[in-house]
Amino acid sequence: MKVQYFALLRDVTGKREEEWHQPEATVGDLMRDLVTKYGHAFERWVMKDGALWNLVIILVNGRDVRQMRRFDTPLAPDDTVVIFPPVGGG
Amino acid sequence: MYGWIGKVLRVNLSTGKISTEALDPGLAKDYLGARGLGTKIMTDEVDPKVDPLSPENKLIFAPGPLTGSYAPSAGRYTVVTKGALTGAIASANSGGVWGPELKFAGYDILIFEGAAPKPVYLWIKDQTVELRDASHLWGKNVPETSDAIRAETDDDAKIACIGQAGENKVLFACIMNDLHRAAGRSGTGAVMGSKNLKAVAVVGTGAVTCADPKSFELAVMKARDKIQKHPVGGTGLRLYGTDVLTNILNQIGAYPTKNFQDGQFAGADKLGGETLAATLLQRPKGCFSCIISCGRVTKVTNKQYAGEGEGPEYETSWGFGGDCFIDNLDAVTKANYLCNEHGLDTITMAATVACAMELYEKGLITREDTGGIALEWGNAEAMVEVTRLTCVGEGFGKKLALGSYRLADSYGHPELSMTVKKQEIPAYDARGIQGIGLNYATANCGAAHVRGYTISPEVLGTPMKVDKDTIDGKPALVILFQNLTAALDATGACLFTTFGIGADEFAEMLSAITGVAYTAEGFLRCGDRIFNLERQWNLAAGLTTKDDSLPPRLLHEPIKTGPSKGMVSRLPEMLPVYYELRGWDENGVPTSVKLGELGLAA
Numbered sequence: 145m146k147v148q149y150f151a152l153l154r155d156v157t158g159k160r161e162e163e164w165h166q167p168e169a170t171v172g173d174l175m176r177d178l179v180t181k182y183g184h185a186f187e188r189w190v191m192k193d194g195a196l197w198n199l200v201i202i203l204v205n206g207r208d209v210r211q212m213r214r215f216d217t218p219l220a221p222d223d224t225v226v227i228f229p230p231v232g233g234g
Numbered sequence: 235m236y237g238w239i240g241k242v243l244r245v246n247l248s249t250g251k252i253s254t255e256a257l258d259p260g261l262a263k264d265y266l267g268a269r270g271l272g273t274k275i276m277t278d279e280v281d282p283k284v285d286p287l288s289p290e291n292k293l294i295f296a297p298g299p300l301t302g303s304y305a306p307s308a309g310r311y312t313v314v315t316k317g318a319l320t321g322a323i324a325s326a327n328s329g330g331v332w333g334p335e336l337k338f339a340g341y342d343i344l345i346f347e348g349a350a351p352k353p354v355y356l357w358i359k360d361q362t363v364e365l366r367d368a369s370h371l372w373g374k375n376v377p378e379t380s381d382a383i384r385a386e387t388d389d390d391a392k393i394a395c396i397g398q399a400g401e402n403k404v405l406f407a408c409i410m411n412d413l414h415r416a417a418g419r420s421g422t423g424a425v426m427g428s429k430n431l432k433a434v435a436v437v438g439t440g441a442v443t444c445a446d447p448k449s450f451e452l453a454v455m456k457a458r459d460k461i462q463k464h465p466v467g468g469t470g471l472r473l474y475g476t477d478v479l480t481n482i483l484n485q486i487g488a489y490p491t492k493n494f495q496d497g498q499f500a501g502a503d504k505l506g507g508e509t510l511a512a513t514l515l516q517r518p519k520g521c522f523s524c525i526i527s528c529g530r531v532t533k534v535t536n537k538q539y540a541g542e543g544e545g546p547e548y549e550t551s552w553g554f555g556g557d558c559f560i561d562n563l564d565a566v567t568k569a570n571y572l573c574n575e576h577g578l579d580t581i582t583m584a585a586t587v588a589c590a591m592e593l594y595e596k597g598l599i600t601r602e603d604t605g606g607i608a609l610e611w612g613n614a615e616a617m618v619e620v621t622r623l624t625c626v627g628e629g630f631g632k633k634l635a636l637g638s639y640r641l642a643d644s645y646g647h648p649e650l651s652m653t654v655k656k657q658e659i660p661a662y663d664a665r666g667i668q669g670i671g672l673n674y675a676t677a678n679c680g681a682a683h684v685r686g687y688t689i690s691p692e693v694l695g696t697p698m699k700v701d702k703d704t705i706d707g708k709p710a711l712v713i714l715f716q717n718l719t720a721a722l723d724a725t726g727a728c729l730f731t732t733f734g735i736g737a738d739e740f741a742e743m744l745s746a747i748t749g750v751a752y753t754a755e756g757f758l759r760c761g762d763r764i765f766n767l768e769r770q771w772n773l774a775a776g777l778t779t780k781d782d783s784l785p786p787r788l789l790h791e792p793i794k795t796g797p798s799k800g801m802v803s804r805l806p807e808m809l810p811v812y813y814e815l816r817g818w819d820e821n822g823v824p825t826s827v828k829l830g831e832l833g834l835a836a
Contacts, residue, residue, distance in 0.1 A: 150481050151474055151508060189465075199465060199695050203485050206797025210699045226485050230465035232694045232733050233476030233507075233528070233548050234687050 145219060147174070148226040156185045165221065171202060172215030174225060189229035199230035236445035237299035237748035238262050242275075243341045243363065245356060247429050248289060248348030252363050257342050263750050264833065267298035269325045270724030270764045271343060272314030276323065277767055279345075282775035286316040286421070287403060287428035289349035295336065295394070295434065296343045298726025302334035302442040302522070303450075305743050306458045306735075307728035309334055309522025311417075318421030318428075319405045319582065319637050320655045320680040322777060323768050326422045327684070327723055329521035330412030335392040338438025350430035355395070357387055358436045368432035372401060375575045376410045383435045395433035396423045397577030402627040403427050404635040406582035410574060414529075414544035415521070418579045420657060420679050445749030453742040458525055461734030466696065471528040471730060472518045476548040478507030479661075482693065484556070486702070487796030488666030490659075491556045492611055493588040494652050494787055497663050498796035501561025505551045514567055519544065526730050532567055539568035539618065546570040546580070549683070552661035553584025558591055558617050565614035569621045576625035582637055583624060585658035587617050589638035589651055598645045605629045649786050655680035655777065664788050664805070666798030667692050669700075669708040672808045673716065675782045678768035684729055686715035696733060705804045709812035714758075720768075721761030763832040766816075766824050770834070779822040782809060 148161040157178075166173055175196070179187045190200050195215065202209045203226045209217045219225065235257065242255040257271075265274045272294045284290045293315045300308040311333030317324035336344060339358050346356075353368040371379050380393040394411035400423030407423030408416045417423075444450045461467040470478060483489040484502035491499040503509065510530065519529035533542045539562075546554070546567055554566040573580045587609075593599040594609040601608065605623075607616045607630065623631025633641055638651040638658055652659045657680025664671025673686035683689065688711055692702040700711065718737060722729060725740060737754035744752045752760075772781075783789075788803045813820065817828030829835045 150506075151470065151478055154508060198699055201482060201693075201695070203797075206485055206487050208486065208699075208702075210695060211701050211703070226481075228482055229470070230694075231470040231474060231478045231482070231507075232466035232690065232696060232730075233471065233479040234684060234689065234729060 145221055145223045145225060148224065150226065150228045151231050152189055152229050153186070153227055156189065157182055169219045170215060171204065171209050171217040171219060171225070174219060175215065190227065197230070201228040202226070235259060235262070236443050237303070237744070238267065239337060239340055239342050241341050242343040242345065244345045244347070245365070246348045247346055247350040247354065247431060250365055252365070262299070264760065265764060266721065266724035266744070266760055267342060268296045268301070268310065268312040268724045268726050269314065269327065269720060270760060272296035272312050273323065273325060273764055273767055275343065275345065276314045277771045280316065282771050284316060286318045286321065286425055289429070291316050291425055293346040293422070293425050293429060293431070294343060297333040297337050298724055299748055300743060301726030302337035303444070303747055304523050305454050305727060305747070306461055307521065307524045307526055307731050308726050309524060310726050310728055311336065312723060313409055313417040313422045315422055315425045316775070317679065318403070318424035320420050320657050321775060322420070322655050322678060322680055322772050324420030324422055324679055325723070325768070326408065326417035326419050328409070328411055328415045328417040329728060330415035331522045332392045332394050332411035332436065333726065334522045335436045335438050337442055338440045339436050340438065340440050344434070346429060346431060349428060353430050353432050355383060355431065355433040355435060358434070359388065360437070360439055371432050373398065376577055377413060377575060379433055380413055383433055387435050388437045391435040391437050393433055393435050396426045397575060398626055399577045399624070400424060400427035402635065404578060404624065404627070405637050405640070406579040407577050408579045410577050414574055416574070416579070419581065419682060423577050444747045446746045450743065450746035453739065453746050457731070457735045457739045457743060460739065461525060461731055464734040466694070467526050467730060467733035471526050471733070474507035474511055475518070475528050475530045476507070477505070477510050477530070477546060477551045479548045480506035480551060481508070483662060486666060486693065487793060487798035488663040489552065489556055490661060490663045492559050493557060493592040493650070494663065495592070496795055497666055497793040497798045499556035499559070502556055504561040505555040505563050505566060509563060510546070514563065521728070524728070526728070528730060534564050534567050536564040539564040541568055541571045543571040543574055545574065549661050550580040550584065553581055553588070554617060557584060557588040559611035560614045560617055562614040565618050569618050572618070572621050572625050578625060581660055582658045583621060585652060586634050586638040586641060587620055589642055590620070590634060592650055593642065593645055593647065598647060603630060603633070652785050652787065653681060654784060655781050657681045662689055663793065663798065664784055664803045665793050665801045667702045668705050668804055668808070669702070669712055671784055671788065671803040671805050672708055672712045672812060675784055675805055675809065676712070676716070676812060678765065678772055685719055686712050687719070687729065688712060688715050690732070697736070703801070705808050709808050709815050712812065713815055716765055717758050717761035719761065720764040721757050724760060724764060759832070763834060766828065766832055766834055769824060773823060782822055
C-alpha cells in the first residue's frame, strides 16, 4: 500500500510517500512499524502513550480512522494511507 | 475603567465635527468591545434599511478590552458597518498593530458618520485629532498611501486605509491596515470609500491599564502556556501557516474545486503550506503580542509574477488556486499581492473569478465580454489579469467588481454564485463537512468560516473529534462555536488562540484586566447576546429565513469524486433544529423569551 506524509512528517521521514506491505495489517501495525523505523521524532507527532493522538489525522482512502476503528482499522493491499501531524488553520 | 480606556471618538465627516464621549460601563460589561460594542452602537444608531453606501451608514472601528494588553495574540480590532456586498451587518476583524495603537491613543471606539465632501484622512495623535485633506492620496494604492501619510505625519504612524478598490466602491473592497492585514469581508472598504475617507493614521503614547495586574499576569501566563504547548498553536501554524490545510481538505474530498463543481484537485499539493514554506516563504510573522505567528512574509522571484508581500493564507491559496483549477503558487501569490495593494477581499475576488470561469465554460460569458481574455479553467495568466483589472477598475474588472452573485445574476444564472447573503463561501465544502454548512447559512455577516469554525472538531479534532459526515449534534455545536467566537471577537483576541484556550481562560483574563467578574458561562452569554443582536438587526434590514440557505449546488448536486463522493449538504434537516435550540421561532426570529434572557427585550 501507499503511505503519504505531510507537514513535519515529510521532514522526519525525508519522504513524501513510500510503499509499505504487511498481510492482514491494521493502522496500528503500520504506525508501530513506522515508529520503529523513524524513532522518537516520528512517534512524538503521532502517538500519546502508545495510542493514536487525537489531533493526528490518518486517512485511509480519504476516510478518517478516528471515525472508524482508530488503530484497529484494517488495511488492504491497495489502500492509500495519508498521515498529518497536528496542524490547523482557518 | 480598566482594560477599556473609557472613551469613544466620534467624527462627523459631513460637518467635520470631532467629539469624544464617555464609554458606558454597563454596555462595556455586556458587550465587551470590538464586534460586541461595535454592533451595539451600530444597531442603536443606524436604520437597518439604510443604503450601505449612503452617508446615513456608519463605519465603526473598535478594538476590545484585551487589545493592546500582553494577553496572547490580543492585537485585533473589528470594523462594524452595513456591508456593501451583503446588505447585512458587517463585522470584519483584523490583526496587525493598528488596533492596539488606537487604544494607546486613548479610544475604545472610533465612529465615522456622514460623508466628507472631498477626500480626507483622519490623523490621531493621542488627544489631537484632525481631518486632513487626502486629495493628493486619492488614486494611490495601500503602500503608496501608507508611505505618504507617514511622511507627512509621523514615521511611527499606524495606518488603516483603502486602496483604489475602496475608492471605486468595489462591493468587496476591504480596509487594509499595517500594509498586509485586512478587515476583509462584506465590503467595509467600499463603505469607507463612499465616505471619501482614505485613511486613519494613529500614534498613541498611552497604555492599557489593568484592574488586578498580578491575577492578569497569572491568567495570561497560563493561557500562553496552553497555546504554546498545543501542537497547532505552538508549532504548526508558525511553520506552515494556515495554508497547511490545503492537503487536508483535499485528501478528505472537501476542497472546493472549479467553483464547487467537485471536491478534489490533483494540483493541491503544489499550493499547500508545505510547498509555500519550501519555496516562497521568507519568514513567519505575528501580529501584536502574538505567540503563534501564522503570517507568511513571502517573495516571488518568477519574473512573470514577481513581487514581495504577505500571504497567501489558506483561503486565498484555495480561491485563486483550486477553485480556479490553478496549481501555480507564484500566480496565486501575485493575485494575493494585487488584492492587498489595492484593498480587495481575496476570498470574494478569487471566488468571483471562479464563478466567471464557470460562466465562460458554459458559454454565458464570451471573449467579447472579457475583452479578449480566455477565462478558462487553469489559466493562471488570465486569473491574475482579471484580478488586476478589478483592482484598478478597468474593462471586465468592472463586472467582477460586483462580486459573484450580481455577476452571475446579470447573466441570468445566480445559482452559479457560491454565496450566502451574497457573500462568497470560503474554502471548505459544506457537502463533505456538514456542520460548517449550517454555520455558513446562519452567520450574520454572510458566508464566513471564522464565525463558527466547526472545522476544528469536524476535521482537525480540536478540542474533540466529531464525525464530519453526520448531522447529529451539529446544530448545538454550531451554536456553541458561533457564541464562543462572537465573545472572543469582542475581546480583541485572535481566533487562533482557541487552539489552546477557551471560555474559561478568557473569563479569567477579562476578569483580571477589567475588574468585572466574568465566568465562562457569562462570557458565552455575551457571545449569544452579540449574535442575537446582529440577527435582530439583519431581520429589520429585510433578511429572512430564505437568506439562511446555501447555493442549490451544495444542496442538490453531489460531490462527483473522492472520499466525499455522493454527498450533499443536509442543511434543511439541521436548520429547524438550530432555530429551536437558538430560541428562535420557525421563521428564525428570536422569541421574546430568548431576548428577555439576553437583556435584549424592547
